[in-house]
Amino acid sequence: MGTQVKVLQLNNSDITGGSGRAAYRLHQGLQDIGVNSKMLVQNQSSNDRTVVSSNNRVSEGIARMRITFDNLPDKLYPQRQKSPRFSSQWLPDTVAPRAARINPDIINLHWLNEAFVQIETVAKFKRPLVWTLHDMWAFTGGCHYSPDCDRYTASCGACPQLGSSRDWDLSHWVWKRKARSWKNLNLTIVSPSSWLAKSASSSSLFRDLRVQIIPNGLDIEIYRPINRLVARELLKLPQDKQLILFGSLKATSDKRKGLYLLQPALQELSKYGWKNRLELVIFGASQPENPPDFGFKANYLGTLSDDLLLALVYSAADVFILPSTQENLANTVMEAIACGIPCVAFDIGGMPDMIEHQKNGYLAQPYKIEDLAQGIAWVIENQERHQKLSFRAREKAEQEFTLNIQAHRYLSLYEILVGGER
Numbered sequence: 001m002g003t004q005v006k007v008l009q010l011n012n013s014d015i016t017g018g019s020g021r022a023a024y025r026l027h028q029g030l031q032d033i034g035v036n037s038k039m040l041v042q043n044q045s046s047n048d049r050t051v052v053s054s055n056n057r058v059s060e061g062i063a064r065m066r067i068t069f070d071n072l073p074d075k076l077y078p079q080r081q082k083s084p085r086f087s088s089q090w091l092p093d094t095v096a097p098r099a100a101r102i103n104p105d106i107i108n109l110h111w112l113n114e115a116f117v118q119i120e121t122v123a124k125f126k127r128p129l130v131w132t133l134h135d136m137w138a139f140t141g142g143c144h145y146s147p148d149c150d151r152y153t154a155s156c157g158a159c160p161q162l163g164s165s166r167d168w169d170l171s172h173w174v175w176k177r178k179a180r181s182w183k184n185l186n187l188t189i190v191s192p193s194s195w196l197a198k199s200a201s202s203s204s205l206f207r208d209l210r211v212q213i214i215p216n217g218l219d220i221e222i223y224r225p226i227n228r229l230v231a232r233e234l235l236k237l238p239q240d241k242q243l244i245l246f247g248s249l250k251a252t253s254d255k256r257k258g259l260y261l262l263q264p265a266l267q268e269l270s271k272y273g274w275k276n277r278l279e280l281v282i283f284g285a286s287q288p289e290n291p292p293d294f295g296f297k298a299n300y301l302g303t304l305s306d307d308l309l310l311a312l313v314y315s316a317a318d319v320f321i322l323p324s325t326q327e328n329l330a331n332t333v334m335e336a337i338a339c340g341i342p343c344v345a346f347d348i349g350g351m352p353d354m355i356e357h358q359k360n361g362y363l364a365q366p367y368k369i370e371d372l373a374q375g376i377a378w379v380i381e382n383q384e385r386h387q388k389l390s391f392r393a394r395e396k397a398e399q400e401f402t403l404n405i406q407a408h409r410y411l412s413l414y415e416i417l418v419g420g421e422r
Contacts, residue, residue, distance in 0.1 A: 005414045006036045008102050010095070010117070011110035013043040014051050016305065018249055018331050019111035019134035022192070022216045024051075026108075026132070026410065029217055029403035035411055038102055040095070042116040052102065066091055066115035073170050079163025083255050084145040084326075086161055087113040087137060088174055096124040105418045108132060108410075113144075119177045123185060128417040130410075132190045132214075135328060139203035141171030141178075145256060145326045152203050155179075178205055188417060190410075192216045192329035193350030212413065215353065216329050217406030220397055222307045223338035225390075226315035237299060237316050241279045242380050245317035245341070247301075248324075248332050251284030258323030258346075263292055265323070265372040270295025274377070283313055314339035318386070319379045321345065323364075323372055329353060337361070338397035342389040344375040354401075360392040 009027045013020035023039070024046070030037040037050065042063055044053035073088045074080055095117050099107060109122070109131040122129070135144040141156025143149075149160050152175075158164055159171035182205065189211040191197035197213050200206045232239055244266070248257050266280065280298040287300035304310050314320060320336035321344045329350035333343050337360060345351040347363035355361040362375035380386060 004105075005411070005418050006103070006105045007038070007414060008099055008104035008107045009037060009039040009110065010099065010107055010112065011039065011041055012112065012114050012116045013045065014039060014041050014048065015045045016043065017111070020045075021331055022134065023110040023132070024048075025216070025218055025403060026406060027051075028219075029407035030410065032403065033407045033411065035407070035414075038104070040099060040102065042114070052098070063115070070115035074162075077162040077164060077170065081161050081163070084143060084147075084161070085113075086142045086171075087144065088142055088170065089113065089115070089117065089119045090177075091115050091118060093118050093121055096121050099125055099127075106130065106414050110134060111137075113137060119174070120181045123181045127186075129185060129187045130190055130413065130417070131187060132192070133196050133200060133328070134192075136196070136199060138189075139200050139205045141173075141175035143171070147326060150202075152205075154204055175205070186417075188212065188413065190214050190413070193353050195349045195353075196328050214406060214409045214413070215401055216331070216334065217401050217403040218331075218334055218338060218397075219307070220338050220402050223311050223314070223335050223397070225340035225394060226312055228315060231312045231316035234312060235301075235316055237281065238279060242277055242318045243279055243281050243316060244296075244376060244380075245281045245283075245314065245320045245336070246322070247281075247283035247285075247304075247313075248322065248330070249284055249303075251282060252288070253285070256325055256327075258325055259292075261323045261325075261367060261369060261372065262321065263294055265369045265376070267293070267295040268369065268373040269376060272377075281313070281317060283310075310335060311339055314341050317341055319344060319376060321372075321376060322351075324349070324351075325367065327351060334397065334401055337393035338401065340390040340394040342379045342386065342393055344372065344379060346372070354396070356392070356396065360389055360396050 011023040014024045027037050027039045039051045041053045044051055070091050107125050107127045107129050111134045137144045140152040143161045156175040157167035157172035189200050189209050191213050192215050197211050201211050252259050278296050280294050280296050283301040283304050286302045314336045320341050327349040333354050336343050343355050343361040346366045348366050355363055357363040364371040364375045
């Protein structure tokens with residue numbers, strides 16, 4: 001069934017990074033149901049002709065320079081935290097005229113950072129806007145995640161991430177620019193998770209806007225259960241061990257992903273009869289020169305971006321664990337459950353939207369290492385229970401996280417918003 005709505009997806013990249021994969025999947029899902037969807041990006045990795053960019057060596061070099069310049073204001077704060085990231089988005093851009101040439105009925109904003117879209121540009125699109133949140137940046141004074149800070153509910157300033165004690169600091173300046181530029185926008189917020197929707201609704205920038213929850217989707221024909229023995233044989237992983245899988249983009253370098261909490265949890269497990277029964281598999285990182293001691297052998301697979309290969313990796317595992325301290329709707333957890341792999345995570349962020357405690361996985365008490373270890377053991381210690389968890393994991397993906405479901409929800413929203421304009 002076709003539709004007359006012409007949509008432009010706007011994201012920094014197409015198939016790289018968590019937001020890139022999520023935005024591009026939505027783009028494909030909309031096309032599958034007959035929507036005229038195009039995608040405008042700064043960094044293009046696919047060969048898809050419906051993705052528009054200035055992809056050449058000169059533009060790639062300019063993009064890298066722009067990121068460097070965009071980060072310059074951060075340098076004024078030597079006590080700033082290096083992670084999570086902070087984005088000022090102060091450099092002018094040429095995105096608005098490029099979007100105008102495409103002439104969409106509606107523009108769906110995604111992740112606009114790394115000097116892709118200036119804050120002030122958002123008001124220049126002159127179309128109904130849907131903003132799909134992939135982190136907290138859109139409603140904060142510059143941080144993408146705000147651990148233990150709720151100053152975005154007021155006007156930011158005295159930013160702990162910048163190490164600042166001044167109310168009129170960089171975070172307040174960024175917040176002020178957003179408040180001034182976006183006050184009259186025709187803007188609807190979409191959050192993939194309940195947690196992020198609640199955070200957006202409590203923010204000073206978005207509290208008066210419509211905030212709708214639409215979970216991300218994925219192709220469940222690609223992400224599906226594959227015979228475990230076959231998957232392990234192809235990946236050269238042991239057949240006689242139970243495998244714990246951990247991975248994400250920057251799995252070992254991004255503190256928010258929780259490797260520092262996973263390590264002691266696994267060491268705890270190794271003390272209690274599991275040492276010769278388990279091995280760890282890590283994707284999203286290569287083996288470092290001095291690898292950490294997990295108490296088990298660790299198999300490093302490096303960075304993976306191919307969907308079929310990722311489905312194979314998930315299917316080889318007995319359990320997937322993502323001990324993030326803050327997370328929206330993690331692609332990796334969704335991919336794992338679609339492959340029928342029970343997941344263990346802390347009960348934070350968007351994790352409860354995907355993991356049903358002791359039904360398709362285990363939600364540990366936030367940051368309790370002992371409960372994290374207990375959750376891993378609980379998932380894998382009983383084969384009959386593990387099979388039930390696996391069945392429910394796949395069922396959950398089929399019922400809630402398909403591209404078709406996601407695309408139809410977005411189309412319904414687009415048609416309401418465009419209908420109101422016409």
